[in-house]
Amino acid sequence: MSDYNTTQKNISIREIQYQDSKGQNLVGFFASPEGESNLAAVLVCPEWWGRNDYVENRVRQLAEYGFAAFAIDMYGDKKIAEDASQANEYMMSTFDPENIVVDRATAALNTLTAQPEVDASRIAAIGFCYGGKVALDLARSGADLKAVATFHANLSAQTPAQEGTFKAEVVVAHGQEDSMVSLEDVDAFKQEMQHAKVKHRVDIYPNAKHGFTNPAADENARKNGVDLGYDALAEAESMDALYALLDRVLK
Template structure:
């Protein structure tokens, strides 16, 4: 694993960023963006798993926000070599390639977790994972695998499980933010997820946002919907409320 030189960042709270190259178990090169408050150490840290577009500007901005707030954060590359997609067909192709063989998602999610733990600024005992859309599934599947996470938060996420959570294995507390008008992840899917969590005795909460569609936290959702003819939509109120819930969760379980 190699770290590139830190880059300067200007923000309300001074932060530093650096790209980190690491590999999954097959040797696939992955490139994360690590952000942290300048001059601080022993930091609680957050994995930031992306939408199906990949490690793009949106996901990097979420990592920077976390660093400005006081956490270390790693924006994750799930496709390798920083590949990103700008149209839905390409994004779907990249995403589906991580569903087969079955262990690719957890393998790459775990590689990111191990990489974050190794950073000298990070307290490896205080780590959470968050994910948006596809990245929500990645974060949940990492927790389902038994990873040592304090919390998982998802936003307009794919909640399905190839291997459902098991009592005692799933260690993280979970908060799910879901739009009631999400046509890609139904309310029946949400109920099935809640039942999974109940069966595994996982502490969890599902926050439903009226009128919010899939992708509601991403300001680019409306433009992505227009370009790709898919049912996405940005909702500023749902974004703000779900982010408030995220930071309340992180403050409680990581600090």
């Protein structure tokens, strides 16, 4: 097991306002080890609930470990959703026109790399559920990323990865009991990666459902009547895999 959750640094945090190419106001959440510079950095793409406490906690953990990290705002004005119907409405609004996802993720990436603490040559992107698709689509667009890690993610591509364009190494964490992203979807993703000659690994976690890294998943499932579930073991193992990837690729 890694020591990512016991390695503690004092961190500084701030909100950063930025805009997409259409002028939409976006508000990201940045954290980094206090007083440090030339840092490898991680772009953190939220679940369809938006830039909420869960994703901000992931940013703090990354900063306490030693990375700069930035939770991106995909909906504008840091809107978050409390129920699944609202989350779905917000998410679907970023699929039409289809370039909104990449446009807003690119704006966030440019904002992250412009921060004085950050080494722009050492950037990774991670994403949870909908955010996994955001991170992957950013890499598919040719962004200069060293790694992408996803957790219970939508793996589908509007524009499939192309050899030479997709630069990141990929690690996917997927729950075997995920009823929203099927094992057939995972196989299709593997084929996409193989065709584009992308270095990738897919870890399947037995008994884990969609949302397995989020301690609020069971309550979200109860409130919304959707098939989510938290799995502490799958969360711990997939986070170990994430930090091992980041240590190897970014440091």
